[in-house]
Amino acid sequence: MTKTEEIAALFNQNVMSTYCPGRALVKGSGTRVWDADGNVYLDFAAGIAVLNTGHSHPVVVEAIRAQAGKLMHVSNLYYTENQARLAHKLGEIIPGAKSFFCNSGAEANEGMVKLARLWGSEEGRYEVICMRNSFHGRTLATAAATGQDKVKKGFEPMPAGFVHADFNDLESVKALVNDKTVAVMLEAVQGEGGVVPADAEFIAGIRALCDEKNLLMLFDEVQCGMGRTGNWFGFQMFGVEPDAFTLAKALGSGFPIGAVVAGKKLNELFKPGHHASTFGGNPLACAAALATIKVIEDEELVIAAAEKGALIREGLEQFVEKYEHVTAVRGAGLMLGMVLDQPAKPLVDKMAEIGLLTLATAENVVRMLPPLNLKDNEIEEALEIMDDCLAEMHGVEQEEEA
Numbered sequence: 001m002t003k004t005e006e007i008a009a010l011f012n013q014n015v016m017s018t019y020c021p022g023r024a025l026v027k028g029s030g031t032r033v034w035d036a037d038g039n040v041y042l043d044f045a046a047g048i049a050v051l052n053t054g055h056s057h058p059v060v061v062e063a064i065r066a067q068a069g070k071l072m073h074v075s076n077l078y079y080t081e082n083q084a085r086l087a088h089k090l091g092e093i094i095p096g097a098k099s100f101f102c103n104s105g106a107e108a109n110e111g112m113v114k115l116a117r118l119w120g121s122e123e124g125r126y127e128v129i130c131m132r133n134s135f136h137g138r139t140l141a142t143a144a145a146t147g148q149d150k151v152k153k154g155f156e157p158m159p160a161g162f163v164h165a166d167f168n169d170l171e172s173v174k175a176l177v178n179d180k181t182v183a184v185m186l187e188a189v190q191g192e193g194g195v196v197p198a199d200a201e202f203i204a205g206i207r208a209l210c211d212e213k214n215l216l217m218l219f220d221e222v223q224c225g226m227g228r229t230g231n232w233f234g235f236q237m238f239g240v241e242p243d244a245f246t247l248a249k250a251l252g253s254g255f256p257i258g259a260v261v262a263g264k265k266l267n268e269l270f271k272p273g274h275h276a277s278t279f280g281g282n283p284l285a286c287a288a289a290l291a292t293i294k295v296i297e298d299e300e301l302v303i304a305a306a307e308k309g310a311l312i313r314e315g316l317e318q319f320v321e322k323y324e325h326v327t328a329v330r331g332a333g334l335m336l337g338m339v340l341d342q343p344a345k346p347l348v349d350k351m352a353e354i355g356l357l358t359l360a361t362a363e364n365v366v367r368m369l370p371p372l373n374l375k376d377n378e379i380e381e382a383l384e385i386m387d388d389c390l391a392e393m394h395g396v397e398q399e400e401e402a
């Protein structure tokens with residue numbers, strides 16, 4: 001029995017089978033991870049857009065170590081400096097914003113929806129217009145907000161108050177507005193939906209619609225935030241200001257933390273008793289997030305995401321030219337999708353075998369979300385693995401390079 005098989009047996013006996021893991025990973029550094037049997041991989045999945053600073057960045061590790069030895073947790077019945085500093089930092093990125101902290105993306109989205117409902121409550125407005133193919137989480141309300149039937153099936157009845165328009169189709173959004181509508185909620189780049197970026201006109205149209213009808217514009221930045229798209233936040237690609245947005249995944253470099261960040265219209269609305277979280281914003285999580293932001297700033301990783309993203313994209317565009325079954329490349333910064341004319345999973349599995357971890361998304365999309373500080377030679381290496389696996393998939397003999 002290999003070490004991986006040993007871990008898998010223990011795991012499968014005792015953990016509910018909500019996932020179907022293959023490898024057992026035991027160590028990570030930068031863009032590389034190692035499995036229990038000593039195999040090494042380039043990690044272009046990065047914990048699903050969590051490890052924007054790479055695996056175990058020394059600055060993040062040290063911040064967590066130091067804080068763990070000082071004060072890990074106190075309840076939110078006390079002031080803690082790290083939470084204040086983190087909220088101040090997020091407020092600097094978006095002027096005037098105030099934050100609420102929680103522990104995950106779904107929880108952040110629930111909090112944002114509660115905030116929107118509270119805002120609309122006096123007028124009896126509660127309905128949120130969401131997008132088809134969106135993903136907002138797995139709690140009941142965020143599954144209801146999600147625009148994919150597969151996350152709802154078997155769990156009905158879904159909580160009321162969510163309706164769905166077509167992404168990038170402004171008319172379909174307008175058609176859903178009624179006297180119960182309180183907000184429009186969307187991702188700047190749909191991640192789980194297949195790495196589909198919003199159109200600039202669509203986003204501008206939503207902002208104008210929200211202004212005209214007095215609706216809130218809410219962004220789910222859980223996956224595309226924190227520098228991923230080559231901007232601090234995905235909505236900044238379009239030059240719009242949302243009324244609130246959520247963060248989670250990359251905010252703590254792997255330490256669980258989520259946030260609702262709200263602008264002027266909403267930031268004074270929550271009063272004591274309205275909303276809470278035991279762990280939310282505790283000193284340890286906030287130390288991880290502060291260190292994460294420091295690394296992104298000091299190492300200029302927002303610009304890096306744009307530059308490295310362009311490099312990978314160039315390589316992927318060549319595959320569209322070269323390989324019949326690669327039909328398109330889309331995304332923003334280091335949030336990239338290579339679209340196939342067939343299921344992506346066999347290719348993703350094959351690449352993993354050779355040493356490149358990616359994600360199969362929306363059936364036929366190979367999704368890539370590498371650390372923002374990956375190196376040029378790691379990009380070359382990854383593109384070579386992709387090239388080899390695509391050649392094999394197409395039954396082409398690769399010429400050996402001299």
Ligand SMILES: *Cc1c(COP(=O)(O)O)cnc(C)c1O
Nearest residue numbers: 104105106135136137191222223
């Ligand atoms: C992952 C994700 C979520 C859910 O985050 P969890 O931390 O898993 O609850 C919500 N929205 C988007 C866009 C995501 O990618």
